[in-house]
Amino acid sequence: MIFKNLQLNIDVEDDFFNTLYPLRIKKLSEFHWTPVEVAKLAADYLVAKPNCKVLDIGSGAGKFCLIGAASTKGHFYGVEQREGLVKLSQRIAKTHNLNNVEFFHSNITEIAFSDYDAFYFYNPFYENLDNSLLIDNKIVIDEKLYFTYSEYVENQLKKTPVGTLLVTYWSMGVDNIEGFDLEFTAYNGKLNFLEKKF
Template identity: 60%
Template sequence: MVFKLLRSDVDVDDGTFNGLYSPKIRELAARHWTPVDVAKMASQYLVESSNDKVLDIGAGAGKFCLVGAACTNGRFYGVEQRESLVRISNNLAKKHDIQNVEFIHANIDQVSFEDYDAFYFYNSFYENLDQSCPIDNSILPNRDLYYTYTKYLRDQLQKMPIGTRVVTYWSGWDEIPLSFNMEYTACNGLLNFWRKSI
């Protein structure tokens, strides 16, 4: 029912969507999973043409990709280093017959950015700095890793062609190269829409 509503452009509140997950995953939603309205805004900006490929960098429990796949004609890919979350996400997609989404168990530095048209980033590297609300105990804080991942993302985006689109949420913008212009912003400056111009 949730995905049918999203496909019909009916608003779905986060409590309803998060009800698709187990209690443990629901408990993490406010801190770690993209709100439905944010996911809709971001995915509608990122998908300009049918079958545009959008990569969610650090997909977590898959919420952004699942919402985006339900409310656009794009193809959504979520890369996530926790295999348990990849299983949850792929199972939800299969259960609800969402065919334009795929979740990949990998680290971000194992992904070829050239395979994608647009990117979503909800500051997934920040868990390497802040352990005040961890997803689990499998990732230990590592400041150097935060900077390594951020530099890798910035370098990969720099190699992308003019017109590449990126949406960041709760980001410090360190991963955005100077070749990208912010086209607009929402959610009191927390959600930002970028396009490569040079």
């Protein structure tokens, strides 16, 4: 019902979508997973043409990718270093026959951005700076990693071709990558829509 509604462009409440998740994952939603309305806006912008390949940088529980796959004609790819979250995302996609979404258990530094057309970035490295809202204790948390990962993402995005689309959510700093211009913004500047211009 959730994904059918998304396919038919019927509004889905965040609490309703989160019923897909176990309680522990559901409780993390407010601080770690993209709200449904935000995910739909971002996915609509990023899928500029059918079969567009969208990478979610740090896909967590897969919420953005699952919503994007159900509500657009794009192909969504989530990279996540927590294996348990990858398996959970894969299970939800398989159960609901979402064939245009894939999840990878990997570190972002092992991903070549040249394989994708558009990118979604919801501050995936922030745990390394503020450990008061950790998802779990399954990965190494270190302030240096925040800067290592951020620098890798910035360098990869700089190499993307003109016309590449990027959406950032709660991600100060990533909005200022050389070559990307802000097209428009929403949610008081928290959600930003950018395009590579040079």
